[in-house]
Amino acid sequence: xxxxxxxxxxxxxxxxxxxxxxxxxxxxxxxxxxxxxxxxxxxxxxxxxxxxxxxxxxxxxxxxxxxxxxxxxxxxxxxxxxxxxxxxxxxxxxxxxxxxxxxxxxxxxxxxxxxxxxxxxxxxxxxxxxxxxxxxxxxxxxxxxxxxxxxxxxxxxxxxxxxxxxxxxxxxxxxxxxxxxxxxxxxxxxxxxxxxxxxxxxxxxxxxxxxxxxxxxxxxxxxxxxxxxxxxxxxxxxxxxxxxxxxxxxxxxxxxxxxxxxxxxxxxxxxxxxxxxxxxxxxxxx
Amino acid sequence: xxxxxxxxxxxxxxxxxxxxxxxxxxxxxxxxxxxxxxxxxxxxxxxxxxxxxxxxxxxxxxxxxxxxxxxxxxxxxxxxxxxxxxxxxxxxxxxxxxxxxxxxxxxxxxxxxxxxxxxxxxxxxxxxxxxxxxxxxxxxxxxxxxxxxxxxxxxxxxxxxxxxxxxxxxxxxxxxxxxxxxxxxxxxxxxxxxxxxxxxxxxxxxxxxxxxxxxxxxxxxxxxxxxxxxxxxxxxxxxxxxxxxxxxxxxxxxxxxxxxxxxxxxxxxxxxxxxxxxxxxxxxxxxxxxxxxxxxxxxxxxxxxxxxxxxxxxxxxxxxxxxxxxxxxxxxxxxxxxxxxx
Numbered sequence: 001x002x003x004x005x006x007x008x009x010x011x012x013x014x015x016x017x018x019x020x021x022x023x024x025x026x027x028x029x030x031x032x033x034x035x036x037x038x039x040x041x042x043x044x045x046x047x048x049x050x051x052x053x054x055x056x057x058x059x060x061x062x063x064x065x066x067x068x069x070x071x072x073x074x075x076x077x078x079x080x081x082x083x084x085x086x087x088x089x090x091x092x093x094x095x096x097x098x099x100x101x102x103x104x105x106x107x108x109x110x111x112x113x114x115x116x117x118x119x120x121x122x123x124x125x126x127x128x129x130x131x132x133x134x135x136x137x138x139x140x141x142x143x144x145x146x147x148x149x150x151x152x153x154x155x156x157x158x159x160x161x162x163x164x165x166x167x168x169x170x171x172x173x174x175x176x177x178x179x180x181x182x183x184x185x186x187x188x189x190x191x192x193x194x195x196x197x198x199x200x201x202x203x204x205x206x207x208x209x210x211x212x213x214x215x216x217x218x219x220x221x222x223x224x225x226x227x228x229x230x231x232x233x234x235x236x237x238x239x240x241x242x243x244x245x246x247x248x249x250x251x252x253x254x255x256x257x258x259x260x261x262x263x264x265x266x267x268x269x270x271x272x273x274x275x276x277x278x279x280x281x282x283x284x285x286x
Numbered sequence: 287x288x289x290x291x292x293x294x295x296x297x298x299x300x301x302x303x304x305x306x307x308x309x310x311x312x313x314x315x316x317x318x319x320x321x322x323x324x325x326x327x328x329x330x331x332x333x334x335x336x337x338x339x340x341x342x343x344x345x346x347x348x349x350x351x352x353x354x355x356x357x358x359x360x361x362x363x364x365x366x367x368x369x370x371x372x373x374x375x376x377x378x379x380x381x382x383x384x385x386x387x388x389x390x391x392x393x394x395x396x397x398x399x400x401x402x403x404x405x406x407x408x409x410x411x412x413x414x415x416x417x418x419x420x421x422x423x424x425x426x427x428x429x430x431x432x433x434x435x436x437x438x439x440x441x442x443x444x445x446x447x448x449x450x451x452x453x454x455x456x457x458x459x460x461x462x463x464x465x466x467x468x469x470x471x472x473x474x475x476x477x478x479x480x481x482x483x484x485x486x487x488x489x490x491x492x493x494x495x496x497x498x499x500x501x502x503x504x505x506x507x508x509x510x511x512x513x514x515x516x517x518x519x520x521x522x523x524x525x526x527x528x529x530x531x532x533x534x535x536x537x538x539x540x541x542x543x544x545x546x547x548x549x550x551x552x553x554x555x556x557x558x559x560x561x562x563x564x565x566x567x568x569x570x571x572x573x574x575x576x577x578x579x580x581x582x583x584x585x586x587x588x589x590x591x592x593x594x595x596x597x598x599x600x601x602x603x604x605x606x607x608x609x610x611x612x613x614x615x616x617x618x619x620x621x622x623x624x625x626x627x628x
Contacts, residue, residue: 210618211618213618227585251530252530252531254526
């Protein structure tokens with residue numbers, strides 16, 4: 001049976017070869033399946049990465065690095081080996097080896113370190129660089145936003161000008177038309193005239209009485225003196241005193257037994273020029 | 287300027303009584319003629335008076351001597367923060383013998399009541415007093431009692447120390463017919479006060495001696511009775527008020543309501559008080575009619591506590607007194623605030 005033994009040996013060899021081939025393919029497939037993949041800007045983690053040699057750290061980041069790498073945790077893993085947990089996120093699509101971004105903590109050269117491949121994929125279409133690239137549109141010189149803004153500004157300016165101008169004009173017109181209030185002398189004379197002709201009512205007589213008191217207060221320059229004191233002073237005055245006494249009898253005393261001659265009493269004030277008191281005061285002041 | 291020959295005998299008789307009272311007061315109180323006049327005005331018109339002044343101006347002495355001069359009852363209450371309405375009005379207490387409640391009247395049941403420093407009491411005490419002043423009756427428990435006649439409250443208020451006080455609101459101030467501001471005496475009057483005080487001496491009591499005060503030397507002999515007071519009140523009521531004077535009062539009151547510096551003008555009660563007080567002043571001065579001088583003299587006491595300046599005036603540093611004086615000076619000098627028909 002040597003032919004049969006030979007054939008069995010050949011079958012065994014074929015089985016071993018098939019088994020090795022299967023293991024190799026499976027190992028290749030398994031390694032390919034363990035490669036980490038992430039899209040641009042999204043973070044991803046790789047756990048249980050065993051790398052030989054002294055402890056590793058992330059290299060200093062420089063501008064233009066396509067990957068940002070971070071070591072989450074480091075654990076010793078037997079003699080002269082460490083187990084790492086890594087996190088990364090890619091800024092540019094492509095395939096990278098994370099080991100390229102590591103260095104020895106003790107400053108020694110990195111040496112032989114197995115690759116830690118990752119793939120960063122882009123979600124955007126290959127021809128699209130930016131998410132939304134707005135196109136600059138030029139604003140027309142006439143019409144549109146700029147035209148309307150200019151128009152509104154001009155109208156606002158014209159409105160403000162008109163309001164200010166109108167107010168000034170009104171104030172100026174008011175000043176022109178506004179006459180100064182009548183002086184005491186101007187008010188006194190017609191009242192005296194009416195009183196002499198008996199045309200004044202009780203209330204107007206009351207006003208006349210106060211006007212005469214105010215007249216003498218002004219004439220004697222007692223305008224800043226206490227009003228109660230002024231009455232006492234006026235009563236002592238040779239001209240104002242008799243006037244106030246007669247007014248008291250005429251207007252306040254019941255059943256006055258003395259007839260008061262109103263015309264005679266008010267005669268000095270009948271032909272009083274309107275500006276007499278003011279002139280007199282001005283003369284006194286000078 | 288009034289000739290006394292023109293005045294009726296009745297008025298002259300009253301004037302004599304008033305002068306007697308003034309003389310009696312003058313034996314104890316030096317100066318303060320103005321305050322005495324205002325107190326008599328209040329007494330004759332039945333209006334209450336608020337005296338504003340610093341302590342030590344003989345307010346209590348003045349009221350005390352006035353009450354003794356006219357044979358009137360007098361009580362004094364010192365208002366404090368812990369005073370209760372029952373301390374003034376009275377309360378009902380249980381008589382253990384009869385096992386019934388008995389009404390005990392408070393010090394308010396008098397003719398002249400001096401409410402010293404009224405702004406120191408809590409508002410409910412002020413309210414109780416001011417209500418009694420207005421209604422002239424008091425309710426204790428279920429019993430309503432009338433206050434004696436005459437009944438006059440003379441309240442005092444210190445204008446300087448305002449810490450821990452309760453300012454009387456305008457509505458309550460309005461209940462006072464007059465609010466008089468007391469001033470320090472003139473140097474000559476002060477000299478007399480000091481001389482009199484030095485001459486008071488001491489009196490022996492028990493085994494020792496005590497220093498006499500003005501209250502001790504006060505004469506207890508009255509110069510008039512309550513009948514005299516009643517007849518004076520009647521005479522005040524008969525004082526003639528001309529239509530012209532009424533117009534002056536209306537003009538003044540109206541100006542307080544339209545003045546640019548005044549937020550709250552004078553109430554109609556102010557006008558009524560002005561006429562009442564003017565009548566009393568006319569009687570005191572031996573006239574049977576009122577004249578504008580009465581109005582000018584009394585305006586400050588009647589009007590000032592009834593008006594309130596607005597914010598702008600206060601911000602400008604104006605005082606009520608200055609505004610009122612300006613307003614009175616404007617009478618006649620500026621056109622009337624009331625439209626008048628010929």
